[in-house]
Amino acid sequence: SIFILNVGYEMKTEIDEKSIDLASQKILQKAEEEGIETAWDRYEKQLPQCSFGQLGVCCRNCNMGPCRIDPFGEGAQKGICGATADIIVARNFLRMIAAGAAAHSDHARDAVLTFKKMSEGEAGSYRIKDEAKLLSLASEYGIPSDGKSLEEIAANLADVLLQEFGKQDGHLQCTKRVPKSRLKLWAELGIEPRGIDREIVECMHRTHIGVDNDAVHILLQGLRTGISDGWGGSMIATDVQDILFGTPQPRKSTVNLGVLSRDKVNVIVHGHEPILSEMIVEAAEDPELLKLAEEKGAAGINVIGICCTGNETLMRHGIPIAGNFLQQELAVITGAVEAMVVDVQCIMPSLGELTGCYHTKFISTSPKADFPNTVRMEFHEDRAYETAKEIVRTAVENFPNRIPEKVTIPEEKQECMAGFSAEAILNALGGSPDPLIEAITGGAVRGIGAVVGCNNVKIKHNYGHVNLVKELIKNNVLVVTTGCNAIACAEAGLLLPEASEMAGDGLKAVCKALGIPPVLHMGSCVDISRILVLASAIANRLGVDISDLPAAGAAPEWMSEKAVSIGAYVVSSGVFTVLGTIPAVLGSQAVTSLLTGGLNDVVRASFAVEPDPLKAADLMLEHIDEKRKALGLN
Numbered sequence: 001s002i003f004i005l006n007v008g009y010e011m012k013t014e015i016d017e018k019s020i021d022l023a024s025q026k027i028l029q030k031a032e033e034e035g036i037e038t039a040w041d042r043y044e045k046q047l048p049q050c051s052f053g054q055l056g057v058c059c060r061n062c063n064m065g066p067c068r069i070d071p072f073g074e075g076a077q078k079g080i081c082g083a084t085a086d087i088i089v090a091r092n093f094l095r096m097i098a099a100g101a102a103a104h105s106d107h108a109r110d111a112v113l114t115f116k117k118m119s120e121g122e123a124g125s126y127r128i129k130d131e132a133k134l135l136s137l138a139s140e141y142g143i144p145s146d147g148k149s150l151e152e153i154a155a156n157l158a159d160v161l162l163q164e165f166g167k168q169d170g171h172l173q174c175t176k177r178v179p180k181s182r183l184k185l186w187a188e189l190g191i192e193p194r195g196i197d198r199e200i201v202e203c204m205h206r207t208h209i210g211v212d213n214d215a216v217h218i219l220l221q222g223l224r225t226g227i228s229d230g231w232g233g234s235m236i237a238t239d240v241q242d243i244l245f246g247t248p249q250p251r252k253s254t255v256n257l258g259v260l261s262r263d264k265v266n267v268i269v270h271g272h273e274p275i276l277s278e279m280i281v282e283a284a285e286d287p288e289l290l291k292l293a294e295e296k297g298a299a300g301i302n303v304i305g306i307c308c309t310g311n312e313t314l315m316r317h318g319i320p321i322a323g324n325f326l327q328q329e330l331a332v333i334t335g336a337v338e339a340m341v342v343d344v345q346c347i348m349p350s351l352g353e354l355t356g357c358y359h360t361k362f363i364s365t366s367p368k369a370d371f372p373n374t375v376r377m378e379f380h381e382d383r384a385y386e387t388a389k390e391i392v393r394t395a396v397e398n399f400p401n402r403i404p405e406k407v408t409i410p411e412e413k414q415e416c417m418a419g420f421s422a423e424a425i426l427n428a429l430g431g432s433p434d435p436l437i438e439a440i441t442g443g444a445v446r447g448i449g450a451v452v453g454c455n456n457v458k459i460k461h462n463y464g465h466v467n468l469v470k471e472l473i474k475n476n477v478l479v480v481t482t483g484c485n486a487i488a489c490a491e492a493g494l495l496l497p498e499a500s501e502m503a504g505d506g507l508k509a510v511c512k513a514l515g516i517p518p519v520l521h522m523g524s525c526v527d528i529s530r531i532l533v534l535a536s537a538i539a540n541r542l543g544v545d546i547s548d549l550p551a552a553g554a555a556p557e558w559m560s561e562k563a564v565s566i567g568a569y570v571v572s573s574g575v576f577t578v579l580g581t582i583p584a585v586l587g588s589q590a591v592t593s594l595l596t597g598g599l600n601d602v603v604r605a606s607f608a609v610e611p612d613p614l615k616a617a618d619l620m621l622e623h624i625d626e627k628r629k630a631l632g633l634n
């Protein structure tokens with residue numbers, strides 16, 4: 001079965017085979033007419049992709065290699081050091097988890113460092129926006145707040161949080177939020193997470209030549225590292241960002257390429273860290289810059305988001321989103337973008353050459369991340385607002401350079417409702433998870449589906465996301481979403497209370513009673529931590545483990561290493577998860593069967609792989625029904 005790899009991965013030459021989204025199709029047409037290359041074209045040039053790589057059996061961990069294992073069993077079955085396919089596949093998988101956990105957690109570190117500088121008065125542009133969350137987090141971390149100023153509490157909290165990264169003793173404090181039975185299971189397995197950085201470093205150590213050479217042992221470290229991301233780095237990022245920028249509340253906005261403005265300066269914020277985008281949003285309202293925009297003949301300044309930065313600004317300010325991962329190039333190809341402002345993660349280096357074909361300024365801001373052909377405007381906390389103003393000014397001054405003949409903005413845009421933090425969901429429920437639990441136990445809501453993750457050229461853009469989610473809500477599964485799935489759902493009109501018309505009768509009635517959409521946008525990828533917190537609250541209320549809940553996860557179009565780390569912690573937390581693209585593990589029967597079955601005996605959850613979204617939904621429904629039965633529900 002490992003030789004059917006190329007199923008569904010054929011060339012996609014027709015535009016309607018590349019994306020289900022009309023706006024995207026129109027811009028892909030424009031790209032074709034203008035001879036502009038996109039990710040889909042580059043994908044075609046990569047085909048057929050290397051089978052050793054696809055199977056995960058290529059090792060470059062030392063310079064005796066590269067070594068590769070012959071999957072047909074005829075050629076080499078061992079690397080030069082003696083590593084087998086099982087060892088090589090497991091090591092490669094662990095390195096993906098390490099990179100993904102590093103990305104989320106290093107983002108978290110920067111959020112905490114900004115928080116700390118703010119508390120010391122060295123980041124004047126930032127404030128404490130959610131006092132209640134600061135105080136509750138401080139008390140959770142055992143920080144006394146009597147007689148202290150908010151800044152002092154914040155400084156103490158920042159110090160404690162920073163220690164979580166380099167912790168040498170004990171386990172991560174966020175794990176207090178994990179249901180007791182789950183935490184006990186982790187302790188028994190020896191996968192309670194220690195310091196966040198330590199887990200990532202240990203992955204790199206273990207995968208060095210001649211260290212950890214047992215697939216199961218390697219994968220357990222993968223689970224622990226994933227947990228240190230989900231219940232550590234990502235959770236810390238979410239919490240601190242909520243304190244600094246506010247905990248999201250439901251609000252309406254619009255999505256898709258049609259949110260680009262014909263007559264305003266379009267500034268796109270793309271990447272992952274709200275530290276930057278929050279300031280850009282503020283700077284775009286600066287009277288001085290608005291005046292400058294007017295002088296340049298623009299009707300105003302239009303800030304819009306892409307990818308998870310977009311999710312962050314949508315959740316907190318209702319800033320519109322131009323698209324998800326595979327729409328980043330398309331946004332530029334509209335010819336209407338004055339500045340593409342980026343920080344870190346999921347930013348295609350192709351944007352360098354691409355922006356050069358238009359008037360778009362490509363502005364990179366992170367000290368960590370640079371790209372070809374960027375204007376570098378490094379962003380530091382001590383003069384955050386000033387830098388944000390300079391960035392927006394650069395965009396405004398670029399407005400007169402827009403070339404009208406090259407501009408096509410598709411009219412497609414879609415209303416959506418976002419902002420469903422765990423707090424906001426509890427609010428919508430009237431303060432406790434009970435109404436939702438009653439809806440589940442009563443059968444109106446069959447279960448909960450967490451659908452997340454990227455786009456991937458191997459799957460028609462948004463096809464996996466939208467069809468999977470539609471099938472789930474049709475079957476009365478309430479969907480919670482983050483990341484690029486949330487944007488896909490928004491574009492398909494699924495993030496509106498009216499979308500409950502597409503839901504089964506039970507879910508429809510619940511949505512109508514609460515005034516909520518059947519698909520709840522919970523934020524960016526680090527905000528999957530919100531889903532964990534919600535799942536934990538429900539499990540605790542029912543007195544069961546997360547693995548007992550009628551719930552399932554999916555990443556229908558995932559591609560990033562972060563998604564692998566997410567998969568590791570979601571499954572470790574007890575949630576069965578269906579992947580829509582095949583991870584590079586099929587070269588090892590042992591690793592494959594462990595991930596797709598054996599893990600059930602370890603963490604009471606496992607992965608499945610299913611590229612067809614309707615079949616993926618069936619797998620999730622089947623799982624949900626099994627869990628319902630075990631809980632005595634029908």
Ligand code: CUV
Nearest residue numbers: 307346453454483484525
């Ligand atoms: Ni972090 S990780 S493509 S932007 S969800 Fe989108 Fe979300 Fe994947 Fe990247």
Ligand code: SF4
Nearest residue numbers: 059062065067079081
């Ligand atoms: Fe080859 Fe072993 Fe070196 Fe990997 S670590 S490249 S399998 S010799």
